[in-house]
Amino acid sequence: MPKKEREKKEKRGVWCYYKIEGDKLARINRKCPRCDSFMAFHRKPQPRWYCGKCHYTEWVRERSR
């Protein structure tokens, strides 16, 4: 009998390039204004868009008040 494995929490990776809506695959990426490649969204430590190519970072403005 296989041991009961703990269910792994779904990792919402920082490398999520696509968002699944129903059975559609929607692109949620931004494009880098510098080199025009896709940017990855990072939530930690602070929400930002990051380009892996040219290391351009765009900070996400959070609503305050």
Ligand SMILES: [Zn+2]
């Ligand atoms: Zn870039």
